[in-house]
Amino acid sequence: MSRRIFVSHTLPGEGFRHLGEHCEFEVWPGPGLIGPAALREAASGCRGLICLLTDRIDAGFIESMRQLEFVSSMSVGVDHVDVAALTARGIPLGHTPGVLVETTADTAFALMLAAARRVAEADAFVRAGRWSPQQAWAPEFFVGTDVGGATLGLVGLGEIGQAVARRAQGFGMRVLAWNRTPREVPGVEMVDLDELLGLSDFVSLHVALTADTHHLLNAARIARMKPGAIVVNTARGGVLDEAALAAALADGRLAAAGIDVYEREPVDADNPLLMAPNVVLAPHIGSATLKTRARMADMAVANALAALAGQRMPHCANPGVYRD
Ligand code: DGY
DSSP states (O other): OOEEEEEOOOOOOHHHHGGTOOEEEOOOOOOOOOHHHHHHHHHHTTTTEEOOOTTOHHHHHHHHHHHHOOEOOOOOOOBBBHHHHHTTOOOOEEEEOOTHHHHHHHHHHHHHHHHHHHHHHHHHHTTTTTTOGGOOOOOOTTTOOOOOOOOEEOOOSSSHHHHHHHHHTTTTOOEEEEEEOOOOOOTTOOOOOOHHHHHEEEEEEEOOOOOTTTTBBBBHHHTOOOOOOEEEOOOGGGOHHHHHHHHHTTTTSEEEEEEEEOSSSSSOOTTTHHHHHTEEEEETTTTTTHHHHHHHHHHHHHHHHHHHHTTOOOSSSSSGGGOO
């Protein structure tokens, strides 16, 4: 039986360096990311696949991969994978929960501070040479919103939401949260979603993208938010209606936003958020530290090696495939 596996991108970390000691593998040489057609061709006939969140592992791809025995994604989110189609074939899907929690929470907090205190706008202002003697300092010059002491609403109180809550407590914030299944977390008040939206100065999104959470923060819910509130999204772009958020920013109902993830990535040139005022944008860097990316890659490799050895993946997104 073929032991060949396909890796859709070179990976950081120790595990990838030693992968060749355990199996035969091919890796996409680049440059850049592999596209869907090239992935289908290159991965054809392989027994396993290590992929990134940019690879579309849809039903058609899965159907075409008749020898596929496992998929291991270097991501915690698995919305790029048709999990039901894999599960129907009994194929385990590995992912990387846990290791990116603190790093992603840092990113959410960085965006919250940057959006509230207009850091990106201020940086551009200084670099453009617009900081003139006429505009050296004035009572209303670059005023923003206080983070310390404000109310933070967490939409989703999983591990990342809880890590953001811990940071917020250090800033003396009142922390509210809504979660599909209520959780008891010290210092966090569980409320319903509408109440959270009406009370929060900052709303930070921490839910996985599923059919139920698609456009969870839509125009109707944005209209229920506290005027002057700030939205932060480090979850998935599809969780919010980007056009509705851009409209609320343009008409001044919301003060600002910090956005790391988009409905389509890389972001389209005509994405309304690019034109909206007071938005700090980042290119999906939530987990982007050297240490965290290496740990994610090592987990993805460990999941693949377990599957190759006929063992249970240590971090499986569809554990129902294991019958024991
Ligand atoms: C993930 O792993 O799903 C994250 O979005 C990566 O930053």
